[in-house]
Amino acid sequence: MIKKITLILVLFFSVHSYSQEIKNYAWDEKPIFNEIPEEYKNQPAVVLFDKRWIHTRVGYYAFATFAMNHTAIKINKAEEINKYNKIKAQDNGYIRDVRDFHARVIKPNGDIKILPEDKIIETEIDKVKSIVFEGVEAGDILEYYFIVKESPSSYGVEIFQKDIPVLLAEFITTKDGVTFNTFASSEFEMSNFNGKTIAKASNIPPYKEEANARNVKNLIKLIYMVSTPPVDTYRWNYFLPTYYKKPFFQYFKKNQARDFIEKLNINSLSTEEKLITIDNYIKENFDFVWRGETAKKITNLNDGKQKLKSSDLFELYGFVLKESKIQYEVVVGMSRFLGEVEGERFVLPLSHEFMYYIPETRKFLSPYEKYLSYGYPMYEIQGSKGVSYNPAQKGNIISRITFPIAPAEYTVNESQSTVSLSEDLTTATIEKTYSSSGYDGQMYRNWIKYLKENKDEKELVEAIKTKTFGDKFNLKITTYSFENQEFKYNYINTPYVVKVKAEAEESLIENAGNLVLVNLGKIIGSHINLYQETDRKWDVDLGCAKTFRHKIIFDIPNGYEVESFKDLIIDKKMEGGASKNCSFKSIAKIEGNQLIVEVFEIYNSINYPKELYQDYRMVVNAASDFTKASVVLRPKK
Template identity: 25%
Template structure:
């Protein structure tokens, strides 16, 4: 997950009364472990026998505030697949952490213990990043063996909010979490998704100690269209109080908002001011006042001209160097937007939020780890812009950042004093009318050979369906454009001959205003079968293949979509002379689901026959992203209705 720079400015207070109790230095495993295998389902390929995470806050030999973390695992493996998956265990390594020690061993089914020596701890280099990493190489593991390992790292302390996930896709026994801290540092905790709450160990006097001791945590398997990471059992901890200097609410959004404002809106040099003026003119925005068209031009220019690097060098977040070189990291890109907008007095707010598929923003527990992604909100337009996502455009922020809460930071002025005022608000998702997939299809049968159908189709895409294509159409060459159009035609059937194609509204600036439109003329014999004198016409296939959801097991996790959406399809069929359709009622399919008297899911197909002109309408929409488990069958019914329509075959027989 992305981490944006937040400057706590409280370290000086934490350095008072350094204590070195070194819990981590005395940690070890049992010399002769006695894991209970009696409760294990032997049909499973994997089971967790121990999982412990220990976090100790303290001070190193130079009185620097630091965090020591121990992770200890014991895992029973009972299939070749799982043995293969766990024959390498990677050890944490980064520029902000130091691996202090590690141990690993294999306990064979007969109880024999084989401890890995130094030759089993290998070093490798990532070809792409050139970063070095270490890993345990387990050898000779057989079915029914236990691999056990633990390691200790020292890292820059994560005390403003850290997520610890304890649930996996396999069951676990003996799951523990411990946090130790000096007596003057009081932490706060919150458990999610059914994980037991953290309790304080009141018997310990030399340090503060909080813990979870869960005898068993059930497996949670990933399901289709689920926010799996956000649904697992986890906890978040944060530093709440420093009793040595009476500092409370250390991790509060009030403090964080002020620090973020200072970082992203700090006073700039005259040179930077001139650079920003030049940039505004280069973007063909003579006077940036906050009109939507102006902001669209500005965003298009910046996302075309600036390169976002994953590096962490100072020059990538220094505004003067960014404007000179047009290269920035993500925090640097946010600075470009905030300073441009601020210099031109465009009303806006900086929004910090999270990807709800990974971690849903908790509006009741203030912690920094919810602040992983950034949007810019324009209150006068009631719309959002993503400064860092190249594939997003104003009005259509990354969908998983919507339908979620966020920390909105706006400028507060008192005379010459400026600061950031933060408040938690909901980021409304866009309605289904904003993201449309529409099709108008006209079908004629061949006069000489009625098994060939001639198709005249217009497909229109808007909103999120168009966002990854329309803003970049000017970068797509003719060959790839042709392939794109062909792919839409062949979504009906691979055996189709496209005779004419055209793309309308391919100007990138039309995104969000006019739908990206594909006009296609084609013919095929793949939709008709002859059965004696009758013609079997698979009219439903014209809308393209549809998802069909099957659920053999009972649904466990809520269903979660990226965005709400709607589909509108009109099919006009000119029935060939001398034929009639005998099963028109097969076209009538309607299923819907309502909440509080309002339809939130709908599939509705119906027809109208006027002489030999058959008009078929098939509309579908999903006005809600998240579907509770108890309502899953209602959602599935709508999805499967479209799949049922896709299978509709009309029977045309000679009249009389």
């Protein structure tokens, strides 16, 4: 009994001490900072340390979180002062009280100037406190800390990486009556000491955003979740069975859903045909209740165009699958550009993607993606890992799943253009057919449908121009038409086709003495370049593997002949296996009075390691070079 009482007292005073310790936190009178590494000495500023501490207590007489932030920044260049001399006690909408707020300037000679409390400003409405450092010079260290008391939150995101280096990042959690789960970037080392969970990272480099990279995922950060024992509601083996064991509807009833299935008349169809019929009807006839709109009760699910809450729409799929005796799994993925699905639990606030997987056909249904048909999963999750739950299986078993990657032959953008010049060579007339299949085709089909239903023709024409010619081509579209517009064409990957006729003045033609340069490369549309991006920090990650094929038929004007088309011939290819590489190749030849140019550009992989970046960059720049290439004409002798 004595031992039990002693243990209770130890636990009580341990909890009490952490609560008091964070409230009594104070800086060192004479701080000692780590030496700035040589590679960071030319940085405009350096974060010497960034220390944060969260203490949460929940119980009969306690419901509060204390948060401490303590930071020191050395200013190396005077022009950076205004970026870092304004500090605000974090405002996350839950602050109840700023308990402490201190700031000081440490001069290069060691002199310390503490900012007086009357320099702290509090806004009248939201009562947020802030302070401005004054008289700061290059070489000064700005140090501050604040402690806030707030209502507990079930999760938090702590981003430590900045646009300047961070020499030391530290995050501490302590608790009373709750459980912390921490998910940190690999740069952090985790430890436990005397009841504290401590995450530390050293020498965090400046953040660098790159095109076609997992920028959000790569950001050095830490996510924590707070739960109250004994139930951890976000564990997958609790979360998925709780919400997806049986379909549940808010705005219609099961008998209405059964009537819906009966009227679909799918009993005699194969599994594949059933799934296509179900998905096509729902995608064609149901839309989401958007923010600001009010959901309404549904009396007849087969009654044409209607709106449903997204949750009801998802559950409708599940109910139809269950009633139709089609085996399915609820699967959860995450955009590989944002992060990875954690194997044990749903991690807030990361955005997870929920869908259905059909084991028999090895395909996916994506209720939340209006553009995407039954087949491949959304492009952002290709190649990543997710979790899977089979409601028909006993035991609440959660499995891992790897999402498939669609090949480059699935998403194809193809065009054929006929280009002719006016007699005075001032105007080019272009007749172009542009087709898109795969992910690009499905997204473009959905986007044009939205524009036609919700926007004026001017915006529609601008979208057509951007898709077919890019956004840097000064031309006027005179006529346009579409083919294969219905959603049903997604299931057999029939390309979405737009046909346009356009006129371009001067933007395509240039005179050089008695020679005429016609920028035929521009016809395929604008293309990114990596001329300035010589180095790469992260792997290259593309939305999807894809293929581009273009054909340009140029009518050589009367009285002229081709002087040269050598700039239109390019051949660049990444070394390595054909299934993973990328390449750009263009060929040209004269047939009668026409110059025929063909372009083949392919990206067989969605990921190119940074070690292959220079080869990838070579291919991308080759495509960009082509858009600047011209055929040179000269008068016939």
